[in-house]
Amino acid sequence: MSETELNVSLLRKLILHFYKGNLNFFLMPKDIETMDWSWQQAFLDATVNSKLIQEFPISSKFASLFLKKIIQTLEPNQEVHDDFYTQLCKSMKDLNKDGFSYRHYVIGNDINNIITIKETRNLVVNGTTGLKTWEAALMLSDWALCNQDKFENKTVLELGSGVGFTGITIGKLCNLKSLILTDCHDEVLKTISENISINFPHCKQETNKDITFFKAEDKSLGVMQLDWNAIKDLPNSIVPDILIGADIVYDPSILKPLSNVIQTFCARNKDLEVYIASVIRNEETFNGFLKTLDELNLDHENVELSKSVYIEWDESINKCLLKIKAKLK
Ligand SMILES: C[S@@+](CC[C@H](N)C(=O)[O-])C[C@H]1O[C@@H](n2cnc3c(N)ncnc32)[C@H](O)[C@@H]1O
Structure with a gap:
């Protein structure tokens, strides 16, 4: 697999984990190497910075755990994009707001086919x-x-x-x-x-x-x-x-x-x-x-x-x- 292919497949994999509310991922050193600034930008654009998530935010608890895990993985090896810290602070600020958030259910693993539901946890x-x-x-x-x-x-x-x-x-x-x-x-x-x-x-x-x-x-x-x-x-x-x-x-x-x-x-x-x-x-x-x-x-x-x-x-x-x-x- 070429490096570009790996980069795209890793991006797709982590984006799906984010939308599915799944923290269960493990990144190998060779994955982390490919997560450079432009990879991080693409990830942020498809997730926390996307129009969908800005308009219909996911649970702050899950967002902060997910972002923390990515930051901790990247920090020793890569320069971390500022927006990861900004978004982490934002979700931590909302942590004690109980109640509704939005879940984005991905249908058939197709990120363009999402059902968004306002609900509680x-x-x-x-x-x-x-x-x-x-x-x-x-x-x-x-x-x-x-x-x-x-x-x-x-x-x-x-x-x-x-x-x-x-x-x-x-x-x-x-x-x-x-x-x-x-x-x-x-x-x-x-x-x-x-x-x-x-x-x-x-x-x-x-x-x-x-x-x-x-x-x-x-x-x-x-x-x-x-x-x-x-x-x-x-x-x-x-x-x-x-x-x-x-x-x-x-x-x-x-x-x-x-x-x-x-x-x-x-x-x-x-x-x-x-x-x-x-x-x-x-x-x-x-x-x-x-x-x-x-x-x-x-x-x-x-x-x-x-x-x-x-x-x-x-x-x-x-x-x-x-x-x-x-x-x-
Ligand atoms: C466990 S929830 C399931 C909700 C949804 N179908 C799902 O699976 O996510 C049970 C639902 O049944 C509704 N329910 C309970 N008693 C009812 C009743 N007597 N008449 C109509 N709906 C009722 C509740 O308001 C609730 O929305």
């Missing part, structure tokens, strides 16, 4: 688990991108969307007709709308009584409040072809209301396909969900999930993608 904020992206959301989105033909020209509704990673990714990258993201929590719904606006900057926003629509050229994304405990409020006009949900089977008290919602949509469309992705943390809760589905005359089967393809997710976890359908009478 905390598991529960303001009484909801919905303000961060969970592992099942990554799994379900990856599976959808591998099975795009299923979504072709379809109307899709997502239950318990959280900050909206799954709905936005499928909505942006699959050729569907429309997708409605739903949740019960006001702050979550507000964050979904912000995230749609970030990822569809040219869409037109229209609000009717129940749904806020974001209309892009050939498709529309909607945001709607849907509380599984209040399905009587569900407008009759909503009849999706596909229902999806990620990490929504976790609380024994919502298994029945959640299953009722699924059953209601199945009754509206006998061909409805339902895909629910879960990380199984508690077998009893998960089996309770399967039992409730059965009691409501809903069939389920496991869809095979093997490896990450477009979006990295943790393959080692206990997981399940269920396909649910109304039982044939």
Whole structure:
């Protein structure tokens, strides 16, 4: 490999680590030799100095750890670009600001194909688990991108969307007709709308009584409040072809209301396909969900999930993608 090639491949590798929030890299002395001033400039331009990161900053904690690691690696061997120190000071100053930052999910390792999501790093904020992206959301989105033909020209509704990673990714990258993201929590719904606006900057926003629509050229994304405990409020006009949900089977008290919602949509469309992705943390809760589905005359089967393809997710976890359908009478 020539030195120029090494330089570019190292640049690509470290840029991907930065966007993926991954500190797990090791630099060999021969790598560090190629990280001269112009290499550093190119790295800074593609990351902390880029328009995307300036407008939508990543977590200060991760940024400071990443920059510190690069500076410490470079210092003994290279003159370090001033901007590394400037950016490190900036992120350290913001370190105690808790709350939201932006994550940039790289799709298919293509740095030009990024979904940006405003979210927190905390598991529960303001009484909801919905303000961060969970592992099942990554799994379900990856599976959808591998099975795009299923979504072709379809109307899709997502239950318990959280900050909206799954709905936005499928909505942006699959050729569907429309997708409605739903949740019960006001702050979550507000964050979904912000995230749609970030990822569809040219869409037109229209609000009717129940749904806020974001209309892009050939498709529309909607945001709607849907509380599984209040399905009587569900407008009759909503009849999706596909229902999806990620990490929504976790609380024994919502298994029945959640299953009722699924059953209601199945009754509206006998061909409805339902895909629910879960990380199984508690077998009893998960089996309770399967039992409730059965009691409501809903069939389920496991869809095979093997490896990450477009979006990295943790393959080692206990997981399940269920396909649910109304039982044939
Ligand atoms: C663990 S989070 C998963 C969020 C997102 N799907 C993901 O995987 O990143 C569970 C989501 O379900 C929503 N949720 C919980 N109970 C609900 C209910 N009764 N009705 C509607 N949504 C609910 C929460 O607000 C939260 O956004």
